Amino acid sequence: MPKIIGGSLHEHREQTRQKLFAALSTLMAEQGFDAITLADIAHAAGVGRTAVYNHFPDKEALLLGFITHETEQYTATLQRALDDIDDPVEQLRAYVRAQAQLKRVYHVAPGPELRTVLSRGSQARVREHVVVVEQLLRQILAAGVASGAFPEQDLDVTVPLVNACLSGRGVAEDGPARERAIAQTEAFVLRAVGAAVPVPA
The missing domain is CATH 1.10.357.10 (Tetracycline Repressor, domain 2)
Structure with missing residues (x-):
């Protein structure tokens, strides 16, 4: 089971979302939205690709x-x-x-x-x-x-x-x-x- 970030599952989910948002923002500034993939975002956020799909379908x-x-x-x-x-x-x-x-x-x-x-x-x-x-x-x-x-x-x-x-x-x-x-x-x-x-x- 993946390690939980924060003190609860809710905190874990929120912190993961914040990491994904920060990664998306940085990558969009560098490359533009069209050029990046969910795998790029997951890698930049330091989370597994499956974690992205747990929050967002695409x-x-x-x-x-x-x-x-x-x-x-x-x-x-x-x-x-x-x-x-x-x-x-x-x-x-x-x-x-x-x-x-x-x-x-x-x-x-x-x-x-x-x-x-x-x-x-x-x-x-x-x-x-x-x-x-x-x-x-x-x-x-x-x-x-x-x-x-x-x-x-x-x-x-x-x-x-x-x-x-x-x-x-x-x-x-x-x-x-x-x-x-x-x-x-x-x-x-x-x-x-x-x-x-x-x-x-």
């Missing part, structure tokens, strides 16, 4: 599990940050900064590569996680409109436009260029939704 199911986990973590962290801020303008700034902090694209619609390798059903499931994040942005913008911080607008149009802007923008890894890019992105998004903000120098 590579797409593993990717969807990863996206679900990462989205839940991200939205919970962002929601906690937003709960400490009352001003919708500052909430929107926090949302923009949180998006810029993401190292992996796990809660947005898949890029061109993933669209070519995922089934329609899986693409629809990924889209469900986009909606979770969009709901947070919608709440911020609705509060801003209600308070007068932002003008009246069609949020069905504004929300996807803002997220498209943020998901398509590359930001430098670190240093002054990164901070400048984030500040300019904040100002751009705030102006786009009608907030009165100064243009950063």
Whole structure:
């Protein structure tokens, strides 16, 4: 019988899933989703191939599990940050900064590569996680409109436009260029939704 990791079977299963997610994330960054196999993921995670099948029937199911986990973590962290801020303008700034902090694209619609390798059903499931994040942005913008911080607008149009802007923008890894890019992105998004903000120098 395989050695149990952690103090219980539940902990063992959770830690194995975390290892698989970490391995998947690393391999996707290095090779892309299409190029890796479940055997590659099992090897990188340090688990037997059978262990992968105990959790996920195939590579797409593993990717969807990863996206679900990462989205839940991200939205919970962002929601906690937003709960400490009352001003919708500052909430929107926090949302923009949180998006810029993401190292992996796990809660947005898949890029061109993933669209070519995922089934329609899986693409629809990924889209469900986009909606979770969009709901947070919608709440911020609705509060801003209600308070007068932002003008009246069609949020069905504004929300996807803002997220498209943020998901398509590359930001430098670190240093002054990164901070400048984030500040300019904040100002751009705030102006786009009608907030009165100064243009950063």
